[in-house]
Amino acid sequence: MKLIVGLGNPELRHAATRHNIGFDVIDHLAGSSLFSSGKGNYRYAKITAPGGPLILVKPMTYMNLSGHAVVAAMNFWKIEREDLLVICDDVNIPLGTIRMRAKGSAGGQNGLKHIIQCLGSEEFARLRVGVGGENMPASLSSFVLSKFSAEERKCIDKVIPECADAVLDFASLGVEHAMTRFNGTVC
Secondary structure, three states: EEEEEEEEOOOHHHHHHHHHHHHHHHHHHHHOOOOEEEEOOOEEEEEEEEEEEEEEEEEEOOEEEHHHHHHHHHHHHOOHHHHHEEEEEEEEEEEOOEEEEEOOOOOOOHHHHHHHHHHHHHHHHHEEEEEEEEOOOOOOHHHHOOOOHHHHHHHHHHHHHHHHHHHHHHHOOHHHHHHHHOOOOOO
8 A cells, every 4th residue: 555645735725836736646646536534634535556555645734734644644544654655846846847756855845844854754755746947936935826827737737647647657666667767857
């Protein structure tokens, strides 16, 4: 069993923003599956995938406190760090690019930073989805909380299914295989 966590912010006003790309990928993977409240501040859906069952999680804690929900879900489902994959936005990666890693630093992403703090380790897989651009504004918080332009949305609509395929590859063939196959520019 794998735990797949998509990071984002829970309020409707944050839907379809750059910061909520993790939620978007989780929703794509869930398809018509319904989300339930977990034993912690998260929502989850359980799906069957080629690599086995996947628990899809959306923390309801806001981005900067995501670690609490991740730890609660890991404890409830008895998930080890090697079976955890976190999906998040990354302003340091160009829009349309995805990067999976087996471990690493937070790289300035506050959700990852809190998860690392709560787990006491950087050793868990993450799928970073590029939302950055050439002319980044001074206020990154306003930028990540903004919606994609119509042109950017066309690209993101291609990126989300590619990320979902990367998650399924991770679940069935492992992080190294998924990195080799999916890391790069989608659009």
